[in-house]
Amino acid sequence: MRLTVNGETREAPDSATLAELLASLGIDGRRVAVERNREIAPKSLWAEIALCEGDQVEIVQFVGGG
Amino acid sequence: MEADKPLLIAGKPYASRLIIGTGKYKSYAENAAALEASGAEIVTVAVRRVNLSDPTKERLTDHIDPKKVTFLPNTAGCFTADDALRTLRLAREAGDWKLVKLEVLADQKTLYPDMEETLRAAKILVAEGFEVMVYCSDDPVYARKLEDAGCVAIMPLGSLIGSGLGVQNPVNIRLIVEQTRVPVIVDAGVGTASDATVAMELGVDGVLMNTAIAEAKDPIRMARAMKHAIIAGREAYLAGRMGKKKYADPSSPLGGLI
Numbered sequence: 465m466r467l468t469v470n471g472e473t474r475e476a477p478d479s480a481t482l483a484e485l486l487a488s489l490g491i492d493g494r495r496v497a498v499e500r501n502r503e504i505a506p507k508s509l510w511a512e513i514a515l516c517e518g519d520q521v522e523i524v525q526f527v528g529g530g
Numbered sequence: 531m532e533a534d535k536p537l538l539i540a541g542k543p544y545a546s547r548l549i550i551g552t553g554k555y556k557s558y559a560e561n562a563a564a565l566e567a568s569g570a571e572i573v574t575v576a577v578r579r580v581n582l583s584d585p586t587k588e589r590l591t592d593h594i595d596p597k598k599v600t601f602l603p604n605t606a607g608c609f610t611a612d613d614a615l616r617t618l619r620l621a622r623e624a625g626d627w628k629l630v631k632l633e634v635l636a637d638q639k640t641l642y643p644d645m646e647e648t649l650r651a652a653k654i655l656v657a658e659g660f661e662v663m664v665y666c667s668d669d670p671v672y673a674r675k676l677e678d679a680g681c682v683a684i685m686p687l688g689s690l691i692g693s694g695l696g697v698q699n700p701v702n703i704r705l706i707v708e709q710t711r712v713p714v715i716v717d718a719g720v721g722t723a724s725d726a727t728v729a730m731e732l733g734v735d736g737v738l739m740n741t742a743i744a745e746a747k748d749p750i751r752m753a754r755a756m757k758h759a760i761i762a763g764r765e766a767y768l769a770g771r772m773g774k775k776k777y778a779d780p781s782s783p784l785g786g787l788i
Contacts, residue, residue, distance in 0.1 A: 469582065470579040470580065470582055471579070472582060474582075489582060489585060490585045490586065491580055491585045492585070492586075494591075495589075495591055495596070495624050495625060496580060496624055497577075497620040497621070497623035497624035498623075499616075499620060502616070504619055504620065504623050506623065507623070522579065522620075523579065523580045523582075524577050524578060524579055524580065524620050524624065525577070525578070525580050525589065525624060526575040526576070526577060526589075526590050526591060526601060526603065526621075526624065526625065527552075527575065527576050527577075527578045527589075527590055528551075528552035528553045528554075528555060528558065528561060528575065528576065528590055529551060529552060529553045529574060529575055529576025529578075529604055529606050529740075530551030530552070530553040530554070530574055530576075530604070530606060530691070530692075530740030530741065530744075
């Protein structure tokens with residue numbers, strides 16, 4: 465299925481979970497927050513949230529800023 | 531001489547009255563060294579997308595430990611209340627902290643805050659349990675509204691973000707200090723050490739700066755200068771300055787002249 469992750473189109477296996485997506489992208493889940501279709505996906509649910517075709521996923525972290 | 535009280539923000543004491551940003555440094559390592567030199571205990575941080583093409587790239591948290599330094603997530607780059615709310619909800623999820631810096635900007639050229647949107651966002655954040663330190667204009671009327679809305683620190687601009695023009699409206703900063711019961715922190719506009727001292731001499735509780743340190747030729751030395759500048763201004767404020775006079779007043783006794 466096709467997803468949009470941080471504005472980029474990505475392919476993922478059908479019914480992949482959020483946890484699987486993050487692992488496939490090589491993202492360390494510590495101090496990262498995830499939004500799915502503009503709703504926060506709590507870390508405790510990453511392993512349960514099954515993604516759907518066309519989902520919009522945002523993965524953010526802290527960076528330097530004033 | 532009575533010892534100074536610590537800066538108290540949302541019930542937590544801080545020995546340093548300087549808050550620094552983490553943007554514009556050449557590297558996170560330089561940033562960490564400047565932080566050490568400044569003595570600051572709070573740093574502002576931004577929330578941005580993880581770089582998917584290189585997710586293992588070094589991270590801010592590899593250099594500055596959020597367990598030792600208070601991270602203050604900001605909403606820099608947000609031009610609507612909704613964008614700011616979205617950013618801070620993500621920040622809370624990422625870091626599990628309630629203390630945040632709200633800024634809602636109105637204009638690209640001046641980065642001046644949109645106070646109507648700022649106040650709207652502040653009310654929602656307070657209702658959601660956030661502890662809101664709010665970047666605002668130096669308008670005492672809006673400062674009071676933000677305090678009444680439950681913000682834990684009022685942070686008026688000294689001058690435009692990144693401008694280095696110093697405190698442009700000391701009268702308004704003083705009016706805000708006089709009326710406000712939560713900490714007042716001058717946020718933005720400091721260019722050099724004397725600007726920070728001037729702000730502290732007006733009686734503000736702290737100063738937040740980024741560019742003045744990050745864009746100095748020697749950021750680590752400037753960070754140290756700012757540490758001293760904040761202490762000097764605070765001590766001068768507490769000491770109470772002498773009155774200004776129109777003419778000279780000799781410091782040596784007039785009696786006993788030969």
